[in-house]
Amino acid sequence: MLGRIFRAGCVLAAAATALGAQISREEALARVYPAARFEAERVFLTEAQQSAAARIANVSVPSRLIARYVATRDGEVVGRAYIDTHVVRTKNESLLVCLDPDGRVRRVEVTAFLEPPEYMGSGLWYAQYEGRLLDDDLAIDRAIRPIAGATLTGRATAAAVRRVLAIDAVLGDPPGAEP
Amino acid sequence: MSQLTIFAGMVWVVCVAGSAAAAATQAEQEEEQEEVETLEQLGDRIDVLAEELERMRSGEPEAPMTPEEARERGLGRSAASVYERTDAGVSIAGYGEMLYQNGAGTDQSGAPVSTGARLDFLRAVLYFGYRFNDKFLFNSEIEIEHANEVGVEFAYIEYLAHPAASFRGGMLLVPMGLTNEFHEPTVFLSAARPETEQRLLPSTWRENGAGIVGSGGRVSYRAYVVNGLDASGFDASGLRGGRQKGSAAEASDPAFVARVDVEATPGVFVGGSIYHGDSSQGQFTDSLGDPFSVGTTIGEVHGQAAIRGLDVRGLWARTSLANAGLLNQALGLAGADGVGSAIEGGYIQVGYDVLSQTMREMSVTPFYRFEMLDTQAGVAPGSTKDPARDRTFHTFGASFAPIPNVVVKADYQWIRNEAATGVDQFNFALGYNF
Numbered sequence: 001m002l003g004r005i006f007r008a009g010c011v012l013a014a015a016a017t018a019l020g021a022q023i024s025r026e027e028a029l030a031r032v033y034p035a036a037r038f039e040a041e042r043v044f045l046t047e048a049q050q051s052a053a054a055r056i057a058n059v060s061v062p063s064r065l066i067a068r069y070v071a072t073r074d075g076e077v078v079g080r081a082y083i084d085t086h087v088v089r090t091k092n093e094s095l096l097v098c099l100d101p102d103g104r105v106r107r108v109e110v111t112a113f114l115e116p117p118e119y120m121g122s123g124l125w126y127a128q129y130e131g132r133l134l135d136d137d138l139a140i141d142r143a144i145r146p147i148a149g150a151t152l153t154g155r156a157t158a159a160a161v162r163r164v165l166a167i168d169a170v171l172g173d174p175p176g177a178e179p
Numbered sequence: 180m181s182q183l184t185i186f187a188g189m190v191w192v193v194c195v196a197g198s199a200a201a202a203a204t205q206a207e208q209e210e211e212q213e214e215v216e217t218l219e220q221l222g223d224r225i226d227v228l229a230e231e232l233e234r235m236r237s238g239e240p241e242a243p244m245t246p247e248e249a250r251e252r253g254l255g256r257s258a259a260s261v262y263e264r265t266d267a268g269v270s271i272a273g274y275g276e277m278l279y280q281n282g283a284g285t286d287q288s289g290a291p292v293s294t295g296a297r298l299d300f301l302r303a304v305l306y307f308g309y310r311f312n313d314k315f316l317f318n319s320e321i322e323i324e325h326a327n328e329v330g331v332e333f334a335y336i337e338y339l340a341h342p343a344a345s346f347r348g349g350m351l352l353v354p355m356g357l358t359n360e361f362h363e364p365t366v367f368l369s370a371a372r373p374e375t376e377q378r379l380l381p382s383t384w385r386e387n388g389a390g391i392v393g394s395g396g397r398v399s400y401r402a403y404v405v406n407g408l409d410a411s412g413f414d415a416s417g418l419r420g421g422r423q424k425g426s427a428a429e430a431s432d433p434a435f436v437a438r439v440d441v442e443a444t445p446g447v448f449v450g451g452s453i454y455h456g457d458s459s460q461g462q463f464t465d466s467l468g469d470p471f472s473v474g475t476t477i478g479e480v481h482g483q484a485a486i487r488g489l490d491v492r493g494l495w496a497r498t499s500l501a502n503a504g505l506l507n508q509a510l511g512l513a514g515a516d517g518v519g520s521a522i523e524g525g526y527i528q529v530g531y532d533v534l535s536q537t538m539r540e541m542s543v544t545p546f547y548r549f550e551m552l553d554t555q556a557g558v559a560p561g562s563t564k565d566p567a568r569d570r571t572f573h574t575f576g577a578s579f580a581p582i583p584n585v586v587v588k589a590d591y592q593w594i595r596n597e598a599a600t601g602v603d604q605f606n607f608a609l610g611y612n613f
């Protein structure tokens with residue numbers, strides 16, 4: 001009996017491992033913008049930019065320190081990616097929100113999730129954000145469906161994506177960029 | 180003094196002045212250069228600090244320290260592990276719910292009944308967790324029920340071997356149904372949990388054990404080995420009394436429980452779970468003195484869809500008990516008081532958040548739930564079926580959440596049974612989580 005249980009567990013683990021989930025930001029960047037070069041920037045928002053981003057996003061922008069990566073290929077900007085770290089319940093989640101040059105969400109990758117894993121959304125759930133711009137429909141129970149039993153994760157993630165899109169709009173194109 | 184001397188003197192004065200001016204300009208340039216270098220250094224340092232701060236804040240795992248780096252700190256590899264911690268420390272959260280229930284003055288046949296009203300601070304719960312490092316965490320839920328009963332609902336150590344496969348051991352929530360694992364009052368719409376998930380899947384159902392947890396892509400799963408139920412607590416109303424709740428649990432007979440959910444599309448999932456174990460725990464013998472087992476198999480399927488404010492969820496579950504007749508003899512349960520050899524129940528519920536398409540944070544969700552539960556869907560030879568155990572519930576109500584963490588719920592239940600003794604009930608609840 002225990003042998004059967006162990007074998008079943010191993011099969012399940014192997015299957016799940018093959019599907020993957022949380023990755024480092026460097027892996028995520030390479031996956032989202034293949035063959036691109038990345039320039040890491042730490043941008044300091046002015047107070048006016050912070051207020052403007054919060055107003056546009058309709059969510060709080062708690063920090064003026066922004067981590068941004070500009071992806072270029074053959075000298076051309078192919079995307080911008082932002083790290084957004086926020087509290088889900090009592091522990092942090094960090095997302096790499098990757099944008100296209102026109103400011104649409106290309107991918108949302110989870111680079112850290114410190115709550116118990118069952119409160120994390122699936123890859124399919126995070127894929128709901130792909131192609132989206134900042135509008136009123138970008139919210140839980142509207143264009144974004146909730147995560148059953150993990151309401152707080154869903155709401156925190158939707159707020160993070162709204163925040164990143166607003167910050168990107170406020171900052172404009174990176175200096176010298178030719179999108 | 181000759182003119183030549185005067186001229187030479189003037190040349191000398193001009194040269195000295197020129198040299199002094201050139202020296203001054205050079206000094207200024209050097210000073211400016213130093214200032215530029217200093218500013219550049221400061222800029223670099225700010226960049227380094229900003230990167231360090233942002234990386235620390237993110238909670239992302241750091242690259243493991245190399246043996247060379249550990250040596251540089253005068254530490255062995257294990258002693259240096261503390262430097263790899265990411266966001267270690269305590270986390271505290273909680274939830275609670277107060278429930279008011281008031282039964283009707285007559286039953287479904289019109290006969291007067293006296294059920295009275297009850298106001299109960301049903302649960303006050305605190306979660307305590309500790310993250311040792313990026314691989315190990317402790318999580319627990321300490322509950323005070325009815326304001327005076329203390330219990331542990333779960334307490335486990337988890338090893339995060341891979342995001343798609345973790346191992347946990349300790350007191351675990353049995354991963355069955357829609358409510359048992361996610362039982363905070365902000366998660367379910369009705370004031371009280373569905374009856375099927377109290378009698379057949381006896382939430383909050385927790386037992387001691389160990390197992391594997393994981394998810395990836397569209398699939399999530401959990402599989403545990405736990406101490407089994409204790410059949411000495413079963414009765415005609417269901418399995419609820421058989422929970423051992425981790426307290427000096429009889430563990431002669433382990434049980435296996437596994438669950439799989441498949442996310443068809445975001446917000447929509449279907450799944451199922453199965454539990455199997457012997458609930459006799461070596462306690463029972465038949466009339467010949469031979470021990471007998473009480474094989475207990477519970478299966479359930481469930482599904483939920485949450486799309487643009489619409490919330491549809493459903494569940495069906497069935498339990499079958501082996502040797503229910505022998506168990507009834509051993510427990511002295513005769514006639515209609517016997518434990519059912521089969522228990523069946525399920526529900527379907529539809530709700531809609533009428534504020535979902537606005538930018539408001541609050542929600543107002545009217546809902547309807549149809550539920551059936553028969554705790555004696557099958558009876559063993561020698562027992563009789565109590566028609567009052569075969570019940571249907573029609574529940575209309577609404578859930579109002581001014582913010583996502585606070586909920587006020589009210590509903591009315593039309594309760595019918597085959598004995599025509601069902602008593603309708605009004606429920607009101609106040610719940611919170613943080």
